[in-house]
Amino acid sequence: MTTSTPLRTTLIGVALAATALLPLQGTAFAGQNDRVDSAATPVSSVAGIEDATARSLAVALTDPAWGRQVRDAALAADSVDLRALTRTSTTVAGARLAPQVAAADRGVRAAKGLGGRVGSLLRVGLADASMKASLKGGVAPLVAAAPSDDDASTFTAYDSAGTAHELSLAAAPDRPVYLVDVDGAKAVTEGLKVVNEALEAKGLQVPVPAARLNVAAPAAAEGIDTTLINSVRLSDDKEPWIKGDAEIFTLVTGFGKDGTPRVDTVEMPYLNNDDTTYYPNQILVNWSNYKYEMADAVMMEDDGDTNYQALAKAIVTALLTITDQGVYIPLADALLDAIPTSWWTDDPDYVDSWYTLAKATTGTRNGAAANGWMNVSPYHVAAL
Structure with a gap:
């Protein structure tokens, strides 16, 4: 597009x-508001960070309690703060995922040339509102990152085994997909x-x-x-x-x-x-x-x-x-x-x-x- x-x-x-x-991708100029972030987290492509986070989130959904928490959050709002969701989770998988999400969020801030004052940026929610019915019906969701190529015809989504699935961008799939994206x-x-x-x-x-x-x-x-x-x-x-x-x-x-x-x-x-x-x-x-x-x-x-x-x-x-x-x-x-x-x-x-x-x-x-x-x-x- x-x-x-x-x-x-x-x-x-x-x-x-x-x-x-x-180049913008993978580069950040050090500034007074992101010195701590850039020192703690290597600068990486936002798309790469989102993709890795999506796969980890998909695998974590094998924990039924964490899966229910993510499902309830996705049904209640268009998207939610992923860092806050993991940080406050009382589930085993959510708690284990929290440090990785926090590090990913720091990486996103650094890659976008933003400081800590912006707060958390990574969010998760259903890729399309039409997927709510199938999610409520118990269909197992996939997890994807927002595609980084505007000319792409497909995008990659992961199941709970970490297996990648190529889905069409022509229309929203019938199966629910959680989307990891930046606010x-x-x-x-x-x-x-x-x-x-x-x-x-x-x-x-x-x-x-x-x-x-x-x-x-x-x-x-x-x-x-x-x-x-x-x-x-x-x-x-x-x-x-x-x-x-x-x-x-x-x-x-x-x-x-x-x-x-x-x-x-x-x-x-x-x-x-x-x-x-x-x-x-x-x-x-x-x-x-x-x-x-x-x-x-x-x-x-x-x-x-x-x-x-x-x-x-x-x-x-x-x-x-x-x-x-x-x-x-x-x-x-x-x-x-x-x-x-x-x-x-x-x-x-x-x-x-x-x-x-x-x-x-x-x-x-x-x-x-x-x-x-x-x-x-x-x-x-x-x-x-």
């Missing part, structure tokens, strides 16, 4: 020659904090004081001018059915008041499904942060192995090479070029981009990749 090769080639272009970036919403929220901190540290997101710009500060009573998303729709959210809701975020780029490239992150937690129109009334651009009355927007989706520290490093490395020429130039291509081609397989998937959104832009704008559209309008936020 990734972008086609010709389109991807056009959008990515040639990676910036000056960048020496480590995407929590990961995006914390991940964008990591990106924002890196951008702020390099001056790519900090508002410049008016005194440094030699211009008068606007009166507080004037408020701010923004661009509002009235409605938005995607044709393909880059997420197969087994992974559930998409985790969409947008990077807004332009030149800050001091002429330095600027990136603002925008979470879109409501944008869960493709072929669905959403009406968020969400602010996309705060024009008080930008020198020119134009900006670009690049929409992406977190696909499991996204390492936010590496993503931030890529953005910073690319944009700090660009200088203000006195006229607006699009920055979306520079941002996309900074992401190596290898990152486009189950990492932050490119969804679509909108070039030269003007302060006065109103109405429906189709994305450059023809994968979505947004209806936007100017919106003035008055000061209190």
Whole structure:
């Protein structure tokens, strides 16, 4: 479900020659919030960690008491915190599994470039709500990890003997399947904090004081001018059915008041499904942060192995090479070029981009990749 090769080639272009970036998968840059985690747990691919955890969980289901606890949890909620489930379990298998799940969770945090403040990320639940009936009926469940390849036609699930079964991604199987996955919403929220901190540290997101710009500060009573998303729709959210809701975020780029490239992150937690129109009334651009009355927007989706520290490093490395020429130039291509081609397989998937959104832009704008559209309008936020 990734972008086609010709389109991807056009959008990515040639990676910036000056960048020496480590790949997202299996890499994390040490940061103050994850020093303990990375020291205790080797960094590994999120997909690999999920797969190993799924197999161990499947084998543990031979304990009838633990099997009932997992079944009851899966029937009561869409997904539950796997670390909390094992840590509080009074069953033999659950207690034995707890240290492995805790280590796996630390590995996931490290692989995604997140610190301990994010808490536990691994979750487990039925892969599809349609499986509840067969689970209630006593059909023995399989356990799978979310597939790491968007182009895959099958995924691997394990039975209680640890035997692997290849199942089709075309439709949900009749047999119940527990899915081990990452809490995407929590990961995006914390991940964008990591990106924002890196951008702020390099001056790519900090508002410049008016005194440094030699211009008068606007009166507080004037408020701010923004661009509002009235409605938005995607044709393909880059997420197969087994992974559930998409985790969409947008990077807004332009030149800050001091002429330095600027990136603002925008979470879109409501944008869960493709072929669905959403009406968020969400602010996309705060024009008080930008020198020119134009900006670009690049929409992406977190696909499991996204390492936010590496993503931030890529953005910073690319944009700090660009200088203000006195006229607006699009920055979306520079941002996309900074992401190596290898990152486009189950990492932050490119969804679509909108070039030269003007302060006065109103109405429906189709994305450059023809994968979505947004209806936007100017919106003035008055000061209190």
